[in-house]
Amino acid sequence: MSNYSPRELAEIASGIERTNELLTRVLAEVATTPSTHAVFVDAGYVYAAAGRLVAGTEDRRTFELDAEGIIEAFIDKARSIFPDSRLLRVYWYDGARRRIHTAEQQRIAELPDVKVRLGNLNANNQQKGVDSLIRTDLESLARHRAISDAVLIGGDEDLVSAVEAAQGYGARVHLWGIEALGGRNQAEPLLWEVDSQRTFDLEFCKPYVTRRTLHEQPFGLADDAGRTGGPVPSRDDVRFVGARVAAQWLGQRGRVPLAELLPGHPYLPGTVDQELLVEAESLLGLSLRGHADLRRALRDGFWDHLRTQF
Numbered sequence: 001m002s003n004y005s006p007r008e009l010a011e012i013a014s015g016i017e018r019t020n021e022l023l024t025r026v027l028a029e030v031a032t033t034p035s036t037h038a039v040f041v042d043a044g045y046v047y048a049a050a051g052r053l054v055a056g057t058e059d060r061r062t063f064e065l066d067a068e069g070i071i072e073a074f075i076d077k078a079r080s081i082f083p084d085s086r087l088l089r090v091y092w093y094d095g096a097r098r099r100i101h102t103a104e105q106q107r108i109a110e111l112p113d114v115k116v117r118l119g120n121l122n123a124n125n126q127q128k129g130v131d132s133l134i135r136t137d138l139e140s141l142a143r144h145r146a147i148s149d150a151v152l153i154g155g156d157e158d159l160v161s162a163v164e165a166a167q168g169y170g171a172r173v174h175l176w177g178i179e180a181l182g183g184r185n186q187a188e189p190l191l192w193e194v195d196s197q198r199t200f201d202l203e204f205c206k207p208y209v210t211r212r213t214l215h216e217q218p219f220g221l222a223d224d225a226g227r228t229g230g231p232v233p234s235r236d237d238v239r240f241v242g243a244r245v246a247a248q249w250l251g252q253r254g255r256v257p258l259a260e261l262l263p264g265h266p267y268l269p270g271t272v273d274q275e276l277l278v279e280a281e282s283l284l285g286l287s288l289r290g291h292a293d294l295r296r297a298l299r300d301g302f303w304d305h306l307r308t309q310f
Contacts, residue, residue: 035085035148038141039074040134042154043094046070049155049178049185053202054209061285063211067092067108070208074176075113077198078151081174088147090114091137093130097279100252135162142169151176152194155186163193174198178205233284235297242301245279250306258306265303276302 047065048058055063071090078087092108092115099118101109109116117137119129134154139162141147150166152159153176163173175194177186179201191197233241249272250258261272268276280298281287288295 035082036088036146037078037082037085037149037151038088038147039078039090039151040138040153041071041074041090041092042130042134042156042159043067043092044130045154045156045185046178049180050205050209052185053179053181054205055211061212063209066208066210067104068111070205071108071111071114073204073208074151074153077176082149085149087113088141091134092116093119093133095119095130098252131156131158131162134159135165138162138171138173139165139169142166142171145170147171149174153177155190157187157189160187160189160193163190167193167195172196176200232291233286233294235294238280238284238288238294238297239301239304241280241283242276242298242303243305244283244301245276245298246302246305248279249275249302261306265307266299268299268302273299 047060050065050070051058051060051063057063071092075087075090090113094105094116096102096105096118097120099120101116101118105116105118108114117130117133119133134152138150138152142150142165148171150171150173152163152173155177163175166173172195173193174196175186175190176198177200179199180186261268276298277288277295288298
């Protein structure tokens with residue numbers, strides 16, 4: 001025999017009816033809300049894998065990547081795979097010294113529906129912090145139900161935790177990669193964790209990679225065997241690069257550090273000298289460690305520019 005009075009039973013029934021109506025409205029709204037996907041691109045992986053596949057090298061200095069073209073191709077492919085889903089945006093993760101955009105990265109950042117996220121580059125031009133940026137964005141978007149599907153273009157095993165985090169919030173993660181000749185360029189644990197996989201072949205990548213001719217390459221560029229592919233630059237060339245680095249240094253730090261630096265002329269503090277050397281070697285495509293005369297010309301050019309600014 002029920003312990004509830006007829007009035008209480010009526011209130012319970014009314015509450016159940018209201019709950020059912022609410023659930024019906026929620027389900028109807030979910031059914032009519034379009035799915036959303038986002039594309040997360042590890043640019044370092046794309047450059048290395050596409051360069052190796054098409055140009056036979058991972059060295060960015062020896063080839064050009066049509067980033068705008070390949071991003072648009074990724075967007076088109078996602079639209080064909082997720083026809084009932086809308087694109088949130090493409091996240092383009094790359095490295096830059098002190099996280100300052102290069103001219104190329106600025107052009108990419110200006111593309112519609114593309115957000116550039118920068119990690120650091122160390123002295124060996126290795127990306128640092130990119131994987132953690134991918135994990136943060138992927139996990140945050142999945143947690144807030146901003147995306148239902150995530151396309152991840154990369155190959156590092158460190159991305160496994162990002163995949164697991166997004167899946168824990170209900171998002172599906174789809175791993176895309178670029179064909180590797182004679183092996184794999186994506187970590188097996190990453191392949192095991194994702195919901196689906198797709199690989200782009202040579203024909204897909206070929207239109208977006210162009211190998212630079214010799215005269216377009218930086219001075220002293222070494223090929224894959226370590227040989228020098230161009231002439232050793234002149235002292236004047238290196239002096240000009242020193243002035244160019246000085247202009248960048250001054251633009252980033254301002255006149256107060258310059259005033260502190262000038263009394264030490266012609267000597268540079270060790271940290272500044274090392275930074276100058278690394279930046280110049282990157283621009284020249286040549287190690288200056290065995291060229292004492294060129295290192296002196298580099299410092300001369302650096303000082304020439306700074307002393308004209310004070």
